[in-house]
């Protein structure tokens with residue numbers, strides 16, 4: 546459920562996964578207008594849906610319509626997956642766990658590391674809490690709207706005791722923190738197709754050997770990642786987070802491991818075809 550939702554690649558990956566595992570399930574994308582969210586949620590229960598994914602702009606507002614929200618999603622303040630267990634609708638957030646799994650698969654362990662997050666929206670919240678749980682030692686947040694970065698920093702302090710540094714998106718101001726970060730993550734929507742020339746750091750400024758992650762997954766290599774790769778950084782595309790958050794949701798709905806290779810194949814095939 547999202548609005549708009551026509552562009553979503555989730556039906557493709559989940560239907561491939563259901564087919565490969567023999568689950569008698571079908572995944573459909575439903576455009577749900579903001580004013581119709583409570584009716585749509587009631588419909589999930591009434592019609593016996595097994596579950597749902599939730600995307601922009603409903604991830605936060607949906608919480609008040611659910612029977613229960615598990616602790617990780619409650620702390621993030623956003624739900625991207627719902628499980629209908631027959632009696633109640635339970636909200637989960639698989640963005641953070643999907644993000645950490647993608648980092649681990651790429652070979653980066655956040656424990657003890659210094660991380661710079663660019664952006665402070667819903668995806669940044671999931672990523673920031675997951676990084677704190679994975680024991681990163683220093684977190685800096687830079688955002689166009691400083692007040693939003695401060696809000697995220699405050700909730701990390703309230704809920705985890707971590708005190709992040711907060712910056713505007715000014716590259717001169719970011720110079721030092723950027724050069725000291727082990728991992729730099731773009732969680733803004735800058736660089737997403739069709740505005741592929743956009744990037745949160747037009748000057749680059751990456752350091753050789755740094756890890757650089759872009760949550761934007763279309764195109765697979767954004768300008769942000771291209772500049773980092775050319776500087777000699779290790780780069781990770783947001784497509785892997787999309788894959789692993791989907792794999793976690795699949796497990797929540799079916800109780801079995803997701804066929805990740807099948808999902809990965811259709812996902813990369815679809816994005817390569819689009820580009």
Ligand code: NAP
Pocket residue numbers: 601640663664665666667668669688689690693714732733734735737760761762783784786787788790
């Ligand atoms: P969101 O809550 O709307 O947050 C958007 C963020 O981008 C905010 O920090 C916003 O800054 C910043 N921003 C937007 N336009 C900007 C501009 N022109 N210049 C500078 N900053 C700008 O969105 P979200 O849900 O966090 O999603 C953010 C991105 O992550 C999207 O591209 C989404 O597709 C991607 N994402 C990927 C995955 C994945 O699985 N790979 C999962 C979730 C999200 P302000 O606070 O100043 O508005």
